[in-house]
Amino acid sequence: xxxxxxxxxxxxxxxxxxxxxxxxxxNKREYIFAVGIDKNDKxxxxxxEIPKINEGSEEQRLVYTKDSANFADFYAxxxxxxxxxxxxxxxxxxxxxxxxxxxxxxVKRIFDEIQRSPQMNRRVKICIAKGKAQDIINTEIPSNPIxxxxxxxxxxxxxxxxxxxxxxxxxxxxxxxxxxxxxVPVVEANEKSLKIERAGVFKEYELxxxxxxxxxxxxxxxxxxxxxxxxxxxxxxxxxxVSLGVVDIIMTTDMNISGDxxxxxxxxxxxxxxxxxxxxxxxxxDQSYLNKIKEEAIKSILxxxxxxxxxxQQVYKTDLxxxxxxxxxxxxxxxxxxxxxxxxxxxxxxINIHLDMVIKSTGLVK
Amino acid sequence: xxxxxxxxxxxxxILILVSFAFQSILMPLLLTEIDGPVGWMTIIIAGLVLYFxxxxxxxxxxxxxxxxxxSITNNIFPKFLSKLAGIYYIVMFLTANSILxxxxxxxxxxxxxxxxxxxxIIILILLTASYATKKGIKTIANIASIAVLIAFIPYLLIIIxxxxxxxxxxxxxxxxxxVTGVFKSVPGSxxxxxxxxxxxxxxxxxxxxxxxxxxNRKFIIISSILYIACYLLIIVKFGIKESVxxxxxxxxxxxxxxIPGFFFESTEIVGLCFQIVVTFSxxxxxxxxxxxxxxxxxxxxxxxxxxxxxxxxLYIMAVVLPGMYMMFPYIQWPIIVFSSxxxxxxxxxxxxxxxxxxxx
Numbered sequence: 001x002x003x004x005x006x007x008x009x010x011x012x013x014x015x016x017x018x019x020x021x022x023x024x025x026x027n028k029r030e031y032i033f034a035v036g037i038d039k040n041d042k043x044x045x046x047x048x049e050i051p052k053i054n055e056g057s058e059e060q061r062l063v064y065t066k067d068s069a070n071f072a073d074f075y076a077x078x079x080x081x082x083x084x085x086x087x088x089x090x091x092x093x094x095x096x097x098x099x100x101x102x103x104x105x106x107v108k109r110i111f112d113e114i115q116r117s118p119q120m121n122r123r124v125k126i127c128i129a130k131g132k133a134q135d136i137i138n139t140e141i142p143s144n145p146i147x148x149x150x151x152x153x154x155x156x157x158x159x160x161x162x163x164x165x166x167x168x169x170x171x172x173x174x175x176x177x178x179x180x181x182x183x184v185p186v187v188e189a190n191e192k193s194l195k196i197e198r199a200g201v202f203k204e205y206e207l208x209x210x211x212x213x214x215x216x217x218x219x220x221x222x223x224x225x226x227x228x229x230x231x232x233x234x235x236x237x238x239x240x241x242v243s244l245g246v247v248d249i250i251m252t253t254d255m256n257i258s259g260d261x262x263x264x265x266x267x268x269x270x271x272x273x274x275x276x277x278x279x280x281x282x283x284x285x286d287q288s289y290l291n292k293i294k295e296e297a298i299k300s301i302l303x304x305x306x307x308x309x310x311x312x313q314q315v316y317k318t319d320l321x322x323x324x325x326x327x328x329x330x331x332x333x334x335x336x337x338x339x340x341x342x343x344x345x346x347x348x349x350x351i352n353i354h355l356d357m358v359i360k361s362t363g364l365v366k
Numbered sequence: 367x368x369x370x371x372x373x374x375x376x377x378x379x380i381l382i383l384v385s386f387a388f389q390s391i392l393m394p395l396l397l398t399e400i401d402g403p404v405g406w407m408t409i410i411i412a413g414l415v416l417y418f419x420x421x422x423x424x425x426x427x428x429x430x431x432x433x434x435x436x437s438i439t440n441n442i443f444p445k446f447l448s449k450l451a452g453i454y455y456i457v458m459f460l461t462a463n464s465i466l467x468x469x470x471x472x473x474x475x476x477x478x479x480x481x482x483x484x485x486x487i488i489i490l491i492l493l494t495a496s497y498a499t500k501k502g503i504k505t506i507a508n509i510a511s512i513a514v515l516i517a518f519i520p521y522l523l524i525i526i527x528x529x530x531x532x533x534x535x536x537x538x539x540x541x542x543x544x545v546t547g548v549f550k551s552v553p554g555s556x557x558x559x560x561x562x563x564x565x566x567x568x569x570x571x572x573x574x575x576x577x578x579x580x581x582n583r584k585f586i587i588i589s590s591i592l593y594i595a596c597y598l599l600i601i602v603k604f605g606i607k608e609s610v611x612x613x614x615x616x617x618x619x620x621x622x623x624x625i626p627g628f629f630f631e632s633t634e635i636v637g638l639c640f641q642i643v644v645t646f647s648x649x650x651x652x653x654x655x656x657x658x659x660x661x662x663x664x665x666x667x668x669x670x671x672x673x674x675x676x677x678x679x680l681y682i683m684a685v686v687l688p689g690m691y692m693m694f695p696y697i698q699w700p701i702i703v704f705s706s707x708x709x710x711x712x713x714x715x716x717x718x719x720x721x722x723x724x725x726x
Binding site: 089118168328332 | 402476477531533535536538539541542604605607608617618621622624632633634
């Protein structure tokens with residue numbers, strides 16, 4: 001009797017544990033790694049990159065381009081055009097074309113679809129293409145042929161090293177929701193590869209323009225002084241080229257609202273070391289010479305910072321410095337008085353950067 | 367036939383699990399009703415109200431050992447009122463269970479079983495839960511204590527791994543805070559401590575009832591900490607402005623789970639699997655205590671077969687009721703009524719009992 005029970009249970013178990021009847025094996029799937037979205041006259045152009053993960057080579061890929069109204073439409077069309085089941089669960093990067101990024105309504109539609117989708121991951125990386133997203137996806141990179149992987153690894157690195165503020169869709173949409181502004185990395189062709197140096201300035205889901213690498217670094221210092229990276233400061237002092245590396249930044253911020261006048265003062269101390277000077281000169285032992293280096297370096301950094309601030313306030317009229325968020329969080333009473341007309345107040349705000357530089361070391365030689 | 371006593375730890379597990387399920391469901395309400403990220407104040411107020419309410423209730427329940435609150439009301443309330451209280455608990459448990467089931471079924475459909483009709487998912491949950499419920503309190507308590515160990519704790523641990531790139535400054539501004547919003551959302555928050563209604567029944571099933579007071583206090587403290595931690599987790603991850611748009615904040619949080627060294631195609635499914643165990647246990651628990659409320663209202667010897675009455679009622683309610691997120695605009699008053707009655711019925715019973723005791 002006991003044996004019969006065991007046999008019945010074994011048979012039933014083997015019948016019921018046959019896994020999902022409608023499951024699709026991995027070799028019957030196509031995983032999209034990167035999607036580029038461009039705007040055309042009537043619709044959107046989706047360019048999808050699919051690595052050939054099933055055929056023994058990690059370095060081969062397929063690229064599909066289709067005109068569709070949205071992601072759902074793109075998947076539905078792709079399903080009918082391929083013998084495999086298409087899946088976006090492993091999507092690494094979404095690249096938005098420049099024309100599309102300048103159209104707020106289309107950006108809102110795309111963002112809404114990503115946000116609403118149970119399948120798509122909010123952590124998918126995002127960047128803006130300088131020009132067409134299709135060209136970026138189609139780029140043949142000899143060293144790393146899968147563009148989705150290349151961009152994903154690049155964006156993770158830039159975020160980790162604090163070269164860029166945003167690298168995922170989640171961060172972009174959270175920033176846009178909180179303050180209405182964000183900056184998104186810009187990817188552009190770089191001979192037989194791609195590069196991400198600049199950032200796109202978004203205001204209310206519309207791409208307003210671009211920030212140059214120095215300007216991105218200046219914004220990053222204000223946003224996250226503890227971790228921000230400043231490129232080497234190259235200056236000419238008394239005919240000698242001096243290169244300074246900034247090792248850490250100590251910053252305090254003072255915000256004040258008086259009537260409709262917003263004043264923001266950033267007080268930063270840059271601890272630096274001499275990266276490069278010239279052999280045969282003992283000038284670095286002279287304090288007055290070091291002071292001149294400091295003055296020149298501060299002047300050089302301030303020039304970039306002030307032009308960046310001017311660009312944000314007067315050209316793009318976009319608060320990427322998250323002053324609005326800080327006012328809301330730490331000066332709520334004052335913020336509520338000006339919240340309705342914040343954009344005008346930001347434009348006319350008195351934003352000052354006060355720099356001090358300390359040369360901590362001259363390196364391994366005097 | 368299956369009736370046994372449960373241990374204090376099993377009682378604590380039951381109370382925490384049930385509360386967590388309802389706190390998750392009611393979280394969007396807490397996020398939307400208050401202007402600013404200060405919902406934790408509401409949770410503290412609700413926790414304090416319940417903590418102090420426990421003292422007279424525990425005192426009364428210790429006096430009538432082995433009796434649930436309904437058995438006690440049968441003794442001290444007029445017959446009509448005690449029947450009314452019994453019917454209230456039956457309706458409240460049935461409504462709560464059907465809402466929980468509907469919400470749970472919708473999550474499973476959206477994330478896992480895209481093509482399965484909602485009714486099929488509901489009936490499958492219901493039939494499986496009914497089987498466990500029919501087995502009695504001992505089985506339910508075992509399920510709950512195991513669920514805490516194998517699903518609830520791992521689920522919380524997984525949620526911790528979703529805090530990458532969270533902005534902890536989102537907990538500000540604290541001052542000036544929305545006083546009206548904080549107090550307005552207290553009833554909803556009290557309802558989130560659903561274990562408070564369950565303990566009125568489960569305490570009578572505990573082996574060492576002298577410890578109930580301590581266990582119930584522990585439940586309020588642990589549940590409050592979990593409620594606040596979960597609220598803050600959502601706030602630091604999404605910020606208050608984005609959080610109010612989320613239908614199921616926990617599902618959205620789970621999309622960010624990133625366990626170093628592990629690869630998951632869909633991280634949220636991993637968390638959802640644990641949540642399935644937790645919610646399933648809660649459905650069994652509430653179904654059992656509905657049976658118990660029916661037994662004590664209709665004065666029967668057994669309660670197991672009441673599940674056969676519950677199955678069609680729960681199924682119809684779960685299918686007919688809209689999802690919790692769709693009901694939020696219309697449930698202000700029902701929440702006030704339910705949370706007030708949940709608090710007042712045992713308190714009034716304790717007060718009447720005390721008055722009777724003092725009378726010569």
